[in-house]
Amino acid sequence: MNIMIVLLILLVALAGLGVAIYNRLVQRRSMVENGWADIDVQLKRRANLVPQLVASVQGYAAHEQELFERIAHKRADAMAAGDDQALRGAAETALSRPVARLIAVAEDYPDLKASDNFLKLQQELADTEEKIEMARRFYNGAVRELNTAVESVPNNILAGMFGFTIAGYFEITTAEKIVPEVRLGR
Secondary structure, rough: OHHHHHHHHHHHHHHHHHHHHHHHHHHHHHHEEEEHHHHHHHHHHHHHHHHHHHHHHHHHOHHHHHHHHHHHHHHHHHOOOOHHHHHHHHHHHHHHHHHHHHHHHHOOHOOOOEEEEHHHHHHHHHHHHHHHHHHHHHHHHHHHHHHHHHHHHHHHHHHHHHOOOOOOOOOOOOOOOOOOOOOOOO
């Protein structure tokens, strides 16, 4: 009888441990999903700002049509990448480069640089870039926590049984800073 009680207590303890591990895995997966949703919101916000920024520059720099078309194409690619973190990261990086070039083009137009609309859009874009970076850091931290939990013993046993898998990090490189050319008159 004593052995039965000990086995029953051991079985209940193992079941309790299993439930605790499962709940911790669910919590970490939810944090990853929440982090990705935050990134997605900010990327969509940036995608909505880009056409407004292009429109404000277009009137001043109509000869930059190729740049405007490249931005439109890269924006469409970024929107089409969906929730695949690797594809989305590459597409967003590709979009960042021509957008940075657009900001540099604006440096050549003093009237544009003084435009309240352009300045507001430029500030919103800078704020959005900061929010993307913060959301990316949160997401990657949540991914690190999930991946550690999924790969650790004894969690890996339950993770495999219930289909928990490691998640991919979201990498997006900031566009290289384009330094405007400074011309000193003689």
